[in-house]
Amino acid sequence: MLYLCLRDYCQPIKLYLHYRSAMIQYKLIYFDVRGLGEVSRQLFHLAGCEFEDVKIPRNDEQAWLELKKSTPFGQLPILKILDAESQNEIEIPQSSAIGRYLANQFGYAGKTPEEKAMVDAVIDQFKDFLVSQKRLTLAVRTKKSEEEINRVKEDIVTPAKDTYFKILKKLLENNSSGFLVGNDITWADLQISDNLTTLDGLGIFVPSEEPILAKFHEKIMNTPSLKTYFEQRPASLL
Ligand SMILES: N[C@@H](CCC(=O)N[C@@H](CS)C(=O)NCC(=O)O)C(=O)O
Known part of the structure; x- marks a missing residue:
């Protein structure tokens, strides 16, 4: 009886949800690099949700300065939801707020409040590491000498990396699913895997020296609903 009632209600609810989701239009605005916009792009692809992926050319300073005036916090990424x-229409600034919002919308934020808290903790740990990584990317982007780049790596990035990698490896060793938190992929997995791609390009993550992290990275890069996207996206160091 209960089943019949649910069955009668489910179809209209499904149709309504489908209709509502078709009414919602997403526009993600970021620069033409992976950077702080990439996890949100991946979340859309993972969920199979259409979105407009607006990429402002990094070298078009005029276009950016024009747009900057109208952004909520003066920086990118932003997510517009119409x-x-x-x-x-609403606009969400700050990459983590956008990522967390999309992960909650699509079911990749963790299944329980405790999982969600751990997912957030991993994201916070990534953000802590990003402070030191930024000094290196700045040195690379502003074409500092090789000597200067190596100094930043040795003095700042390597000590931070050692702590960060240790934490990630411990999480992976204690979780038989192969993901960082819980039994399914979350946006923390996407964020860390994307960061490993960047660190690989910068020579900070050497897969042959970090088998646990390399296996994790490989697993996320082979996620069926993301594989084509990864293969087709433009190459970008950062
Ligand atoms: N905490 C912010 C940082 C955003 C940020 O630093 N955005 C940079 C690009 S990665 C930006 O908009 N730079 C241009 C500017 O500040 O004028 C976030 O996570 O979204």
Whole structure:
């Protein structure tokens, strides 16, 4: 009886949800690099949700300065969410707020409050590491001498990396699923895997020296709903 009732209600609910999701239009605006916009792009692909992927050319300073004036916090990424029915539009700034919002919408934020807290903790750990990584990417981007780049690596990035990698390896060793938190992929896996791609390019993550992290990275890069996206996206060091 209960089944019959649920069955009668499920179809209209499904149709309504489908109709509502078609009414919601997403636009992600970031620069033409992976950087702080990439996890959100991956979340859309993982969920199979359409979105407009607006990429501002990094070298078009004029275009950016023009846009900057109208952004909520003066930086990118931002996510615009338009309800086509009511014409109501909201804008979310800050990469982690966007990632967390999309992960919650699509079911990749962790299954329980405790998992969600651990997923957030991994994201915070990544953000802590990013402070030191930024000094290296700045040195690379501003074409500092090889000597200067190596000094930044040795003095700042390597000690931070040692702590960060130790934490990640411990999480992976204690979780038989192969993911960082829980039994399924979360946006923390996407964020860390993407960061490993960057660190590989910068010579900080050497897969042959870090088998646990290399296996994890490989697993995420082979996620069926993301594989084609990874193969087709433009190459970008950062
Ligand atoms: N905490 C912010 C940082 C955003 C940020 O640093 N954005 C940079 C690009 S990665 C930016 O907009 N730079 C241009 C500017 O500041 O004018 C976030 O996570 O979204």
